[in-house]
Amino acid sequence: MERTGAEILLNTLSEEGVSEIFGYPGASTLAIHDCINETGIKHLLVRHEQAAAHAADGYARATGKVGVCIATSGPGATNLVTGIATAYMDSTPMIALTGQVTTGLLGSDAFQETDIIGITMPITKHSFLVQDVRDMASTVREAINIATSGRPGPVVIDLPRDVLAARCNDDEEGGGGFLEQQEIHFGEEELRRLKQIARLLNESERPVLLVGGGVKLSQAFTELADVIQKGNIPFVTTMMGIGSVYTPNGFNLGLIGTHGTDLANRIVHQSDFILAVGARFSDRTTSVIEEFAPLATIAQIDVDPTSIGKNIKTDISVVSDIRVALQELLGLVTEKKREDWIARIDRERERIAKEGSDDGCGPAGECIRMVQECMPEKTIAVTDVGLNQIWAIRSWKVKIPRGLITPGGLGTMGFSVPASMGARIGAIDHEVVVFTGDGGFFMNIQELATIGFYNIPVKIVVFNNGNLGMIRQIQHHFYNSRYRDSRLSDLVDITEIAKGFGIPSEKVAAEDPRKGIEKLCGSEGPFLLEVVVDENNYVYPIIPPGKSNVEMIYGRSE
Amino acid sequence: MKNEVKEHVISMLVNNRPGVLARVAGVFGRLGYNIESLCVAETISPKVSRITSVSKADPAFTEKVKKQLNRLVDVISVAELEDDTSAKREMMLIGITIDEKNRPELSRAITMFGCTVISMKDSYCILQVVGNRGDVETVLNFLTPLGVKDIARTGAVALESGA
Numbered sequence: 001m002e003r004t005g006a007e008i009l010l011n012t013l014s015e016e017g018v019s020e021i022f023g024y025p026g027a028s029t030l031a032i033h034d035c036i037n038e039t040g041i042k043h044l045l046v047r048h049e050q051a052a053a054h055a056a057d058g059y060a061r062a063t064g065k066v067g068v069c070i071a072t073s074g075p076g077a078t079n080l081v082t083g084i085a086t087a088y089m090d091s092t093p094m095i096a097l098t099g100q101v102t103t104g105l106l107g108s109d110a111f112q113e114t115d116i117i118g119i120t121m122p123i124t125k126h127s128f129l130v131q132d133v134r135d136m137a138s139t140v141r142e143a144i145n146i147a148t149s150g151r152p153g154p155v156v157i158d159l160p161r162d163v164l165a166a167r168c169n170d171d172e173e174g175g176g177g178f179l180e181q182q183e184i185h186f187g188e189e190e191l192r193r194l195k196q197i198a199r200l201l202n203e204s205e206r207p208v209l210l211v212g213g214g215v216k217l218s219q220a221f222t223e224l225a226d227v228i229q230k231g232n233i234p235f236v237t238t239m240m241g242i243g244s245v246y247t248p249n250g251f252n253l254g255l256i257g258t259h260g261t262d263l264a265n266r267i268v269h270q271s272d273f274i275l276a277v278g279a280r281f282s283d284r285t286t287s288v289i290e291e292f293a294p295l296a297t298i299a300q301i302d303v304d305p306t307s308i309g310k311n312i313k314t315d316i317s318v319v320s321d322i323r324v325a326l327q328e329l330l331g332l333v334t335e336k337k338r339e340d341w342i343a344r345i346d347r348e349r350e351r352i353a354k355e356g357s358d359d360g361c362g363p364a365g366e367c368i369r370m371v372q373e374c375m376p377e378k379t380i381a382v383t384d385v386g387l388n389q390i391w392a393i394r395s396w397k398v399k400i401p402r403g404l405i406t407p408g409g410l411g412t413m414g415f416s417v418p419a420s421m422g423a424r425i426g427a428i429d430h431e432v433v434v435f436t437g438d439g440g441f442f443m444n445i446q447e448l449a450t451i452g453f454y455n456i457p458v459k460i461v462v463f464n465n466g467n468l469g470m471i472r473q474i475q476h477h478f479y480n481s482r483y484r485d486s487r488l489s490d491l492v493d494i495t496e497i498a499k500g501f502g503i504p505s506e507k508v509a510a511e512d513p514r515k516g517i518e519k520l521c522g523s524e525g526p527f528l529l530e531v532v533v534d535e536n537n538y539v540y541p542i543i544p545p546g547k548s549n550v551e552m553i554y555g556r557s558e
Numbered sequence: 559m560k561n562e563v564k565e566h567v568i569s570m571l572v573n574n575r576p577g578v579l580a581r582v583a584g585v586f587g588r589l590g591y592n593i594e595s596l597c598v599a600e601t602i603s604p605k606v607s608r609i610t611s612v613s614k615a616d617p618a619f620t621e622k623v624k625k626q627l628n629r630l631v632d633v634i635s636v637a638e639l640e641d642d643t644s645a646k647r648e649m650m651l652i653g654i655t656i657d658e659k660n661r662p663e664l665s666r667a668i669t670m671f672g673c674t675v676i677s678m679k680d681s682y683c684i685l686q687v688v689g690n691r692g693d694v695e696t697v698l699n700f701l702t703p704l705g706v707k708d709i710a711r712t713g714a715v716a717l718e719s720g721a
Contacts, residue, residue, distance in 0.1 A: 117577065121584050126631040129577075146631055306625040 006031040010039040026072020028099025047446040051418035053083020058419030059426035074112030089409025093152035125153030133166040151304035198332035204273035213240025214278015223326035239408035291548035360540025363510035368395035374521035384416035384440035387469035414443025448501035498528040595713020
C-alpha cells in the first residue's frame with residue numbers, strides 16, 4: 001500500500017495508542033490536517049500553540065499516556081517552546097510535532113523557517129528531523145519509546161513539508177531505529193543496595209519517606225502505599241509528588257520545602273533517615289541545602305542516574321524503576337510500630353493545630369475546601385502558578401492517583417486552563433477543576449474559546465485579587481512593601497469575558513462563596529467562577545530566600 | 559574524593575547521525591565544561607562514532623558532566639580513561655619554511671624526533687609528529703625558534719589498553 005508521509009505519521013501514532021492531538025494548523029502541516037479525520041485520531045483545535053502543548057501535557061499527566069501536540073513551522077513551533085519546557089521540567093511524556101519548510105529550503109531563511117530542533121535541544125529528551133519518508137514510521141515509534149521510557153520527557157519530531165507529502169510503499173519503509181532504548185535493569189547490584197537501604201530504614205528510629213513525581217510516572221501508587229503502611233513510615237511530598245499516594249490515617253505530613261507545611265518541614269528536620277523516591281531534591285524542596293535534614297542519613301531511589309546525588313549528597317542510592325524497587329522493598333521492610341516517632345509527630349501536629357501555623361491560606365483556602373466538598377471524589381484539580389497554586393496544593397486533599405496537576409518545575413503561568421482541557425479530554429470519567437489567579441488566567445484566556453467550542457466541561461475558579469499575589473507577598477516581606485509592577489488592572493469584568501466566550505459565569509466574594517460554588521459544581525458544561533480575594537490573602541508559612549526549611553515566616557491571611 | 563583540577567579524558571561511543579555532536583557539545587556548553595581538545599570519527603561500525611574529549615576539571619564536576627552525557631539518547635557509552643590503563647596519542651602537523659640558515663638544525667630534528675615530511679612545496683614543508691602530548695610539545699618547542707609558520711593538532715585519541 002502506498003501512503004503519504006502524513007498518513008504514515010498518523011497511522012503510526014494511532015497504532016501506538018494515540019487518539020487525540022491538540023494543535024493549530026499552518027501551511028507546512030496541512031498535509032497532516034488534510035487526512036487526520038480519516039485516521040481515526042481526533043484533532044482539537046486550540047487558539048494558540050502554547051495551549052496545544054499545555055493541553056497535551058495535561059492529557060499526559062491525567063492519563064499516564066503520551067500527550068501529542070502539533071504546530072506549524074516557524075512561529076507555530078516557537079509558540080510551543082514554553083509548553084515543551086514545562087513538560088521537560090516535570091518529566092511529562094509528550095510528542096511535539098512541528099512543521100518544517102521543505103528539505104531543499106532548510107537553512108535558507110525561508111518563510112516561516114526556524115531551527116526548532118536547535119531551539120528545543122536543552123528542553124527536550126530528544127528530537128528528530130525526518131528527512132526521508134521511509135524513516136517516518138520508525139522515527140515515530142522510536143520517539144514514543146523515548147518519550148515514555150525511563151525518565152519520561154518531551155520529544156520533538158520536525159517534519160519538512162515535502163517529507164509529509166512524499167509517498168512511499170509499505171515495503172520501502174525502513175525497519176529503522178538505531179539502538180533500542182536501554183531497559184532499566186534490576187539486578188544483583190541493585191538488590192544488594194536496596195537491601196542496605198532496607199536495613200538502614202528498619203534500624204532507623206525516625207524515618208521519613210520523601211515522595212517525588214517519579215512515583216506517579218512509574219505508576220507505583222499501591223506499591224508506595226504498601227511500604228508506608230507496612231513500615232509505619234510517615235511521608236512528605238515534593239510539589240510533583242502530590243497525588244502519588246493517599247493514606248487516610250495521618251501518615252501524610254504534607255508538602256515539604258519553600259511553600260511546605262510547618263509539620264512536614266519540622267519533621268524532616270528531626271528525622272534520622274530519609275528515603276527519597278523519585279525526587280531530585282530541587283532547591284524548592286531543600287531550601288539551604290547544607291541545613292536540610294541535618295540529622296538524617298539520606299537514601300535515594302530514582303530511575304534517572306543523573307538525578308542521584310545531583311543536588312544533595314546521598315549516602316546510598318539505587319538506580320531503578322521505582323515500582324520495581326518498591327515491590328522488592330516491601331518484602332525487605334519489617335513491620336514496626338515506631339510508637340515514639342508517631343507520638344512525637346502527633347505532638348507536633350497538635351501544637352501546630354493549636355497555633356494555627358499551617359492554616360495560612362485564608363478565605364481562598366477555605367473556598368478550595370468547599371469546592372472539593374461539592375465535587376465528586378474522582379475530581380482532578382489543575383493549578384496555575386502563584387498563590388492559587390500554593391492555596392490549592394495546601395487545601396485540596398488529593399484522594400486519587402494523578403488527582404492534582406501543577407506545573408511544579410518550570411512554574412508556568414497560564415498553564416492551568418489549557419492543561420485542564422487536555423486532562424478533561426483524556427480522563428473522560430473524571431471531573432476537572434481549575435484553580436488559577438487573575439494573572440495566569442489572562443495569559444491563556446483565548447482558550448475559553450476552545451472550551452466553549454468543544455463544550456469541554458471544566459470548572460474554572462479564578463481567584464481575582466487584582467494583583468500578582470505571590471509577587472506582592474514577596475515584595476511585602478522582602479522589598480519593604482514596595483509593590484512595583486505587581487498590580488493588575490481592576491477594570492476588567494472576568495464574568496462578562498467568560499459569557500462573551502459562551503461560558504456561564506458567576507462572581508462571588510471569597511468570604512461568602514457558597515452560592516457560586518454550588519452553581520460551579522452543579523453545571524453540566526463548562527463554568528467559570530470568579531472569586532474576589534483580598535489582596536492581603538497571602539500564604540503562610542513561607543521560607544525566605546537563603547533560609548533553611550525550619551526558618552519559616554508565619555502569618556495569618558486576611 | 560578530593561577536588562583537585564586535573565586532566566580528564568572522556569571517551570564516548572555515540573550514534574553516527576546528524577546533530578549528535580551538537581547535543582554533546584550542548585552539554586559541555588551548558589555546564590561550562592571547557593574542552594581542551596575534541597576528536598570525532600567513525601568506529602569499526604559505521605553506525606557508531608567515537609568522541610574523545612580532554613578537559614581540565616575537578617573529578618566531581620567531571621562526574622556530573624558524564625552523567626548528563628549518559629542521559630543523551632544518542633550516547634551509547636561514556637568512559638573516563640585513566641593514564642595507566644589506556645593508550646593516548648595525538649598528532650600535530652607543523653608548517654615551516656626551509657632556508658639556508660635553519661636547514662641543518664631542521665634535518666637534525668627530523669631524524670632525532672622521527673618526524674615525517676608529508677608535503678614539500680617550494681621551500682615550505684609540512685612535518686607530521688605523532689606521540690603523547692609531551693612528545694609533540696617537545697618537538698614544537700624545538701622547532702619554534704627555527705621559524706614555525708603554522709600548526710594543526712588533532713587533540714588526543716585514546717583507547718583502553720587490554721580489550
